[in-house]
Amino acid sequence: MQKRPIVHVTRRLPNSIEDRMRDLFEARLRAEDTPMSAAELKSAISDCDVFVPTVTDNITKDVIEAASSRLKLIANFGAGTNHIDVAAAYAKGITVTNTPGVLTEDTADLTMALILALPRRLVEGDRRMRAGEFKGWTPTHMLGHRVRGKALGIIGMGRIGQAIARRAHAFGLSVHYHNRHRVPKGIEDSLCAKYWDDLDSMLAAVDIVSVNCPSTPDTHHLIDEDRLKLMGADSYIVNTSRGEIIDEAALAEALSNGLIAGAGLDVYEDEPAPHPSLFDLPNAILAPHIGSATFESRQEMGEKVLINIRAMMDHHACPDRVLPPGARLSLAS
Structure with missing residues (x-):
């Protein structure tokens, strides 16, 4: 993996988190704060080392199949991962992480x-x-x-x-x-x-x-x-x-x-x-899906994403890895 991994983010994140991403990675950030289409998700995931989706993105097996061999991590901005085909990612050797606890x-x-x-x-x-x-x-x-x-x-x-x-x-x-x-x-x-x-x-x-x-x-x-x-x-x-x-x-x-x-x-x-x-x-x-909508929570969610990406970059186990049912985490993971 190159020294500064390409990190593609699907939605607008807190300004401080986006600033940190620009400092640490080759960050591809979006000016729009709207959900991406399936075609846009496939295009984005096909040319990055780390993909950062949110709950609004349906990361299906079809989308994951569009990822190149460079993609090592799907670092979800959110605790729930039911919108991600974790089993398909696992089968392709892609780690999936989330942001538990902070919300x-x-x-x-x-x-x-x-x-x-x-x-x-x-x-x-x-x-x-x-x-x-x-x-x-x-x-x-x-x-x-x-x-x-x-x-x-x-x-x-x-x-x-x-x-x-x-x-x-x-x-x-x-x-x-x-x-x-x-x-x-x-x-x-x-x-x-x-x-x-x-x-x-x-x-x-x-x-x-x-x-x-x-x-x-x-x-x-x-x-x-x-x-x-x-x-x-x-x-x-x-x-x-x-x-x-x-x-x-x-x-x-x-x-x-x-x-x-x-x-x-x-x-x-x-x-x-x-x-x-x-x-x-x-x-x-x-209510308009505001369960975790506090400045503090969204900031901490972003920091969790950053920690998981840095762990992957440093060849350490990602602290918030999500596995599909029945999968085993090897000592080398």
Whole structure:
């Protein structure tokens, strides 16, 4: 590899990160902050040593096949890698890395904000105020539900799920969780969290559901029409993970028919477009994928990308390598 590797970045990054990339690498940065087409991705990946995509880039096997033998690293700017065919990259000898950990607290903060705002109808109230509908306080105006004493069910007890659990206790919520594998007892005890092996049973027992699991073939439409029916009419659901985990059409129908009380979404099945019916529902909060949208988080994500590229340049193991299921990391990796 040449002394200054060619690093192609697909989206605009924080200015300080782009400046560092210019100093350290032969950086190919974009002036536009829009998603690249499949043809543009193939062109970019065909002539670089390091490729830096984001969640908006669909790095399919077809795109990876367009990479030259020079490409050694796909350094994703983001924690999730479901938009990258990691198995195809692994088969071609290309390392894939991500930026875990640095967005945990910010995403948990936004999740908690949605959990608090939904039962108290905060966003709906703001809309009514701006529309001039507030005519003065009355005893029955804009009644919502108290959060304290309610049960929170977390789907996916990873870093973010655990951070949400810690926040939930401060607001008097009891914590329940469903996970592919039960977390160690020490973590479970520290979070005072009850494990449910059966997701359906948990959904029927809790008041608020927070979706925090990764997007995989097994979690696609994990929350579908049947599971929404298990939830109570006074229950709420929040999703700050990946949109395709919830069947959005079924969710819109459940909200419209009063099967559940409300939903707070930061991610969407057909992002960036939510299901059209959601726009007309006062009991839906629609955030524009801002779970990690803080200056601090984006800066730290960029620094993680830089660290992984430098490790690759120095022939060290990349600290945030992502492997496909069943793959083994050799000592030489």
